[in-house]
Amino acid sequence: MKSFVAAGVLAAVLGAAPAFGQQMVQSVCQQNFAVEGTPRVTAMNFRTWRDFPNLAQPTALKNLRAAMLAEGFSNIGLDAEAGALTTVQETSGSGRPQTLRVTARKAGNGTRVDAVFMIQAGQTADSNVIRAALCRVVDAANL
Numbered sequence: 001m002k003s004f005v006a007a008g009v010l011a012a013v014l015g016a017a018p019a020f021g022q023q024m025v026q027s028v029c030q031q032n033f034a035v036e037g038t039p040r041v042t043a044m045n046f047r048t049w050r051d052f053p054n055l056a057q058p059t060a061l062k063n064l065r066a067a068m069l070a071e072g073f074s075n076i077g078l079d080a081e082a083g084a085l086t087t088v089q090e091t092s093g094s095g096r097p098q099t100l101r102v103t104a105r106k107a108g109n110g111t112r113v114d115a116v117f118m119i120q121a122g123q124t125a126d127s128n129v130i131r132a133a134l135c136r137v138v139d140a141a142n143l
Contacts, residue, residue: 029135035127046117046130052142053110057083060104060111060141067140071133073100096120102137113141 029050037044052060061078065085068076073087083104090097099118104111115134119125 027135027139029138030131033127033131033134039124040122043121044119044123044125046119046125046127046134047115048131048134048138049112049114050138050141051107051110051112053108055111055142057104057106057111060113061085063141063143064102064104064113064137067137067143068100068102070140071137094123096123098123098125100137104141111141113138 027050029048032050033046033048035044035046058080061080061083065076065078068085068087073089076085076087078085083106085102085104086099088097088099098120100115101118102113102115104113106112115138117125117130117134
């Protein structure tokens with residue numbers, strides 16, 4: 001009985017190993033993540049970026065908008081000439097919105113995507129949660 005349970009646990013661990021290993025390696029977007037500001041004292045900006053060789057800007061903008069919608073953002077404004085998507089959300093009940101701005105600019109034969117999530121002074125956010133959400137949006141540019 002003990003060997004069966006041990007074998008089952010070992011199989012479960014080995015079966016989960018690839019997924020665990022994939023989470024251990026940070027994407028380019030996650031490596032480029034930076035936080036500016038002082039929590040609760042100043043406004044905070046959470047930024048990241050990624051280059052996508054051979055990705056057309058219009059395709060990137062379409063995919064980025066879809067990813068922003070999937071993350072729960074709505075009323076997304078598009079400035080196609082500037083390659084910018086902007087949305088504002090108010091989730092705290094304070095009447096003080098947070099802003100997400102994503103740009104997709106031509107870079108050589110591809111597109112560079114930059115994203116910044118801005119919260120106001122006095123607001124807080126978990127940088128790990130923001131990093132994961134921003135990178136889901138940025139990485140979706142090339143779906």
